[in-house]
Amino acid sequence: MIITGLRGVGKTVLLNAFREKAIEHKWVALEIEISKHNDDEFKRILARELRRALFEIAPKKKWADRVKRAAAVLASFTVTIDPDGRLSAGLEVEPHEGQADSGALDADLTDVLIALGEAAQAHDTGAVFLLDEIQFLSRNQLEALIAALHKTVQRELPVTLTAAGLPQLAELAGEAKSYAERLFHFPTIGKLEASEARRALAAPAEDNGASFTPAALDIALEFTEGYPYFIQEFGLATWNLADGPSITKRDAEQAQVVVEEKLDSGFFRVRHDRTTELELAYLRAMAELGPEPQLAGAVAELLDRTSQQCGPTRSKLIEKGLLFTPEHGYAAFTVPQFDRYLVRAVPDLIVPRVKKRKKNEEEKEEARVTS
Numbered sequence: 001m002i003i004t005g006l007r008g009v010g011k012t013v014l015l016n017a018f019r020e021k022a023i024e025h026k027w028v029a030l031e032i033e034i035s036k037h038n039d040d041e042f043k044r045i046l047a048r049e050l051r052r053a054l055f056e057i058a059p060k061k062k063w064a065d066r067v068k069r070a071a072a073v074l075a076s077f078t079v080t081i082d083p084d085g086r087l088s089a090g091l092e093v094e095p096h097e098g099q100a101d102s103g104a105l106d107a108d109l110t111d112v113l114i115a116l117g118e119a120a121q122a123h124d125t126g127a128v129f130l131l132d133e134i135q136f137l138s139r140n141q142l143e144a145l146i147a148a149l150h151k152t153v154q155r156e157l158p159v160t161l162t163a164a165g166l167p168q169l170a171e172l173a174g175e176a177k178s179y180a181e182r183l184f185h186f187p188t189i190g191k192l193e194a195s196e197a198r199r200a201l202a203a204p205a206e207d208n209g210a211s212f213t214p215a216a217l218d219i220a221l222e223f224t225e226g227y228p229y230f231i232q233e234f235g236l237a238t239w240n241l242a243d244g245p246s247i248t249k250r251d252a253e254q255a256q257v258v259v260e261e262k263l264d265s266g267f268f269r270v271r272h273d274r275t276t277e278l279e280l281a282y283l284r285a286m287a288e289l290g291p292e293p294q295l296a297g298a299v300a301e302l303l304d305r306t307s308q309q310c311g312p313t314r315s316k317l318i319e320k321g322l323l324f325t326p327e328h329g330y331a332a333f334t335v336p337q338f339d340r341y342l343v344r345a346v347p348d349l350i351v352p353r354v355k356k357r358k359k360n361e362e363e364k365e366e367a368r369v370t371s
């Protein structure tokens with residue numbers, strides 16, 4: 001499955017829970033946090049996990065022929081990117097010529113995943129890829145993975161994948177697209193329901209001999225809107241503030257201040273700091289319009305520009321993972337409540353100066369022509 005959701009909704013927590021399950025069932029987990037890798041880096045990171053996985057499938061002394069073969073395919077996969085042989089260290093095999101060495105990522109990854117699946121099968125186990133921040137995969141990389149998994153599924157090999165990331169996934173084309181639709185579930189996760197959010201705070205408190213008053217929970221729900229990360233911080237703050245064993249309305253009110261300060265100087269601030277002036281101006285304009293997805297044209301208008309002029313800034317913000325496009329023409333924040341933060345942190349709209357000057361000139365020009 002491919003799970004998508006905003007920042008701080010529990011995607012990574014969920015992947016960790018899946019890893020625990022995999023280990024419980026004696027499956028091998030290959031965990032990768034994706035970032036913007038070029039194909040060689042991507043291969044290198046995969047190879048490192050694959051190598052580890054082979055040793056985990058069985059101790060080398062007990063390797064079935066299929067595992068030895070997988071090791072040879074892996075050595076072949078890394079031949080061009082691993083001149084000093086570190087990625088195949090300890091495998092002690094010759095590269096399996098003609099396997100996984102074509103240079104085409106999809107074909108090579110298919111060879112590798114099939115070899116891995118056969119190796120796992122030979123030892124009555126399986127392998128699960130757990131990929132986080134999958135929005136950073138390039139289209140080519142994502143398509144290659146999908147093509148490879150499609151093959152292992154066809155052959156009924158015990159290889160599967162759970163990935164998580166922001167709602168912005170690479171646009172898939174052709175076969176990859178139709179495979180993906182059939183291969184994966186695409187659950188989205190987000191805010192908790194009110195009853196779940198209450199339980200997320202109340203249950204652990206109760207387990208520890210404390211309880212929230214209903215008024216305190218109301219404040220928590222309004223403040224956090226049910227976002228898991230905010231609930232976590234809110235719970236921590238009330239726990240530290242309350243005299244206990246009852247966590248009161250007053251505690252919750254104080255917690256709001258503490259949590260807001262913490263988020264403003266951490267969770268939100270780190271994202272704010274990663275923006276250029278133009279990007280910040282764009283985000284601030286979006287915030288002015290509210291938390292919902294916003295039309296590119298409407299944001300541009302606030303900035304006194306055309307959407308075309310704003311295009312590069314918008315793309316950059318998407319690339320940085322601060323915005324995503326829920327539907328064509330729209331952009332939305334990937335960080336819950338980022339709009340509110342921006343209004344707090346940057347009270348006034350920023351209208352980029354360059355344009356202002358230009359506009360003055362245009363006005364002067366217009367005045368000159370009409371006179």
Ligand SMILES: Nc1ncnc2c1ncn2[C@@H]1O[C@H](COP(=O)(O)OP(=O)(O)OP(=O)(O)O)[C@@H](O)[C@H]1O
Nearest residue numbers: 005006007008009010011012013014228229230232
């Ligand atoms: N099931 C859960 N139990 C306890 N805490 C949770 C749970 N889910 C989420 N949280 C809290 O929310 C925080 C954020 O969760 P997590 O890091 O998994 O989010 P994420 O969706 O991966 O966010 P990002 O997109 O920023 O990586 C956790 O550190 C934890 O405080």
Ligand SMILES: [Mg+2]
Nearest residue numbers: 011012013132
């Ligand atoms: Mg995460």
